Amino acid sequence: xxxxxxxxxxxxxxxxxxxxxxxxxxxxxxxxxxxxxxxxxxxxxxxxxxxxxxxxxxxxxxxxxxxxxxxxxxxxxxxxxxxxxxxxxxxxxxxxxxxxxxxxxxxxxxxxxxxxxxxxxxxxxxxxxxxxxxxxxxxxxxxxxxxxxxxxxxxxxxxxxxxxxxxxxxxxxxxxxxxxxxxxxxxxxxxxxxxxxxxxxxxxxxxxxxxxxxxxxxxxxxxxxxxxxxxxxxxxxxxxxxxxxxxxxxxxxxxxxxxxxxxxxxxxxxxxxxxxxxxxxxxxxxxxxxxxxxxxxxxxxxxxxxxxxxxxxxxxxxxxxxxxxxxxxxxxxxxxxxxxxxxxxxxxxxxxxxxxxxxxxxxxxxxxxxxxxxxxxxxxxxxxxxxxxxxxxxxxxxxxxxxxxxxxxxxxxxxxxxxxxxxxxxxxxxxxxxxxxxxxxxxxxxxxxxxxxxxxxxxxxxxxxxxxxxxxxxxxxxxxxxxxxxxxxxxxxxxxxxxxxxxxxxxxx
Numbered sequence: 001x002x003x004x005x006x007x008x009x010x011x012x013x014x015x016x017x018x019x020x021x022x023x024x025x026x027x028x029x030x031x032x033x034x035x036x037x038x039x040x041x042x043x044x045x046x047x048x049x050x051x052x053x054x055x056x057x058x059x060x061x062x063x064x065x066x067x068x069x070x071x072x073x074x075x076x077x078x079x080x081x082x083x084x085x086x087x088x089x090x091x092x093x094x095x096x097x098x099x100x101x102x103x104x105x106x107x108x109x110x111x112x113x114x115x116x117x118x119x120x121x122x123x124x125x126x127x128x129x130x131x132x133x134x135x136x137x138x139x140x141x142x143x144x145x146x147x148x149x150x151x152x153x154x155x156x157x158x159x160x161x162x163x164x165x166x167x168x169x170x171x172x173x174x175x176x177x178x179x180x181x182x183x184x185x186x187x188x189x190x191x192x193x194x195x196x197x198x199x200x201x202x203x204x205x206x207x208x209x210x211x212x213x214x215x216x217x218x219x220x221x222x223x224x225x226x227x228x229x230x231x232x233x234x235x236x237x238x239x240x241x242x243x244x245x246x247x248x249x250x251x252x253x254x255x256x257x258x259x260x261x262x263x264x265x266x267x268x269x270x271x272x273x274x275x276x277x278x279x280x281x282x283x284x285x286x287x288x289x290x291x292x293x294x295x296x297x298x299x300x301x302x303x304x305x306x307x308x309x310x311x312x313x314x315x316x317x318x319x320x321x322x323x324x325x326x327x328x329x330x331x332x333x334x335x336x337x338x339x340x341x342x343x344x345x346x347x348x349x350x351x352x353x354x355x356x357x358x359x360x361x362x363x364x365x366x367x368x369x370x371x372x373x374x375x376x377x378x379x380x381x382x383x384x385x386x387x388x389x390x391x392x393x394x395x396x397x398x399x400x401x402x403x404x405x406x407x408x409x410x411x412x413x414x415x416x417x418x419x420x421x422x423x424x425x426x427x428x429x430x431x432x433x434x435x436x437x438x439x440x441x442x443x444x445x446x447x448x449x450x451x452x453x454x455x456x457x458x459x460x461x462x463x464x465x466x467x468x469x470x471x472x473x474x475x476x477x478x479x480x481x482x483x484x485x486x487x488x489x490x491x492x493x494x495x496x497x498x499x500x501x502x503x504x505x506x507x508x509x
Contacts (some may be wrong), residue, residue, distance in 0.1 A: 025065025115314025167442020174198025211423025262308030266315025
């Protein structure tokens with residue numbers, strides 16, 4: 001079977017699709033879902049193995065490639081890249097962008113391998129767990145994700161929650177998510193009918209991270225030229241790889257925890273790699289001994305989310321293959337394509353007579369992780385020259401990429417205006433030390449929380465009891481309480497256990 005996959009008729013389109021994934025993922029505004037949607041029509045004319053290889057290859061590479069502009073330009077290429085943006089960009093400003101992306105690439109490959117191995121070994125049990133989630137479990141999962149707005153802003157927890165609340169409020173603009181009625185009809189009457197479809201979080205994300213950075217630089221609040229390290233620029237390629245491998249090995253347990261978390265979240269239908277990345281970022285910060293470094297160039301802030309988002313891509317295939325239920329938007333597209341390849345997802349796919357089809361999918365997913373290493377490295381080298389350009393050229397490139405990315409999403413100038421508006425909002429928030437990352441988190445999860453709560457209450461005719469009595473709900477509530485109160489409780493215990501000292505600094509009897 002491996003020999004068949006390595007035939008030129010399969011390997012060539014496979015590699016080309018992964019290169020295409022690098023290009024799409026590294027272009028702000030073009031998501032991994034868009035990359036898969038664009039590659040599907042081409043795959044119909046090929047052998048089913050080549051078609052599946054193209055789809056799987058482009059999805060994994062696009063998720064990783066989104067971290068490239070996030071590092072060099074502070075513009076996340078995909079929503080799943082937003083969590084690691086601040087730390088990777090801070091390292092790039094210190095001349096360590098190549099190192100950050102190499103660590104990113106290695107963790108993406110290892111996270112993907114963990115996710116694929118779980119896909120192979122634990123598909124059925126994890127899919128059963130995913131199916132046991134009702135609307136109420138998804139509500140608490142969303143609340144747990146929103147709590148990350150406090151965890152990722154340690155020292156500014158209240159401001160982080162405030163930022164997330166602003167994001168939730170902005171997310172309510174448009175149509176009601178349950179009944180489909182205009183939520184703010186006056187927006188249409190004042191001539192802003194575009195607002196009725198809501199504000200897309202991708203133009204918002206580009207503005208908050210990209211345009212806001214341009215404004216800060218123009219105002220003299222940041223100066224990249226003073227922070228770049230000339231020694232990093234002269235570091236040999238071999239030494240760079242050794243340093244990246246050493247850094248990854250130093251954080252191997254964080255990488256493994258994040259990969260497992262990403263796989264579990266990815267296996268939940270509708271969760272996605274972006275939620276997995278934010279969850280891993282919050283977990284990494286909560287468990288780190290140097291949590292104060294997060295957002296200022298912490299390698300842990302890169303290892304956690306980048307391991308989780310690729311693992312989540314593999315995890316999303318679990319419910320898709322076992323029950324025919326898409327784990328995310330990518331697998332929703334893929335399910336339709338698999339039917340065209342005469343592959344029927346569901347329990348029958350795991351029957352002995354279909355073993356060759358299933359093993360082909362598993363083998364492609366595994367080999368893709370190893371192919372991602374050289375192709376991802378070529379993508380890094382292709383874009384690494386950006387870090388050595390003068391600052392004014394970089395900032396001009398940020399504006400150009402931002403405008404193109406925002407417009408390309410829906411071919412709409414309205415999205416460009418939204419991007420610039422959020423750029424001003426981001427500049428204002430950062431000047432007041434209000435973090436912008438939780439705002440994106442609120443826009444992504446606010447709609448999920450509202451829709452799942454209201455749908456669940458409609459199903460129970462307004463009965464709140466299952467919200468607090470279902471076993472998985474209780475588990476998620478417990479995790480939420482532990483995440484919120486474990487830090488204050490540990491600090492309180494440490495103060496209680498600390499012996500009192502006299503005026504000379506000696507312990508009192």
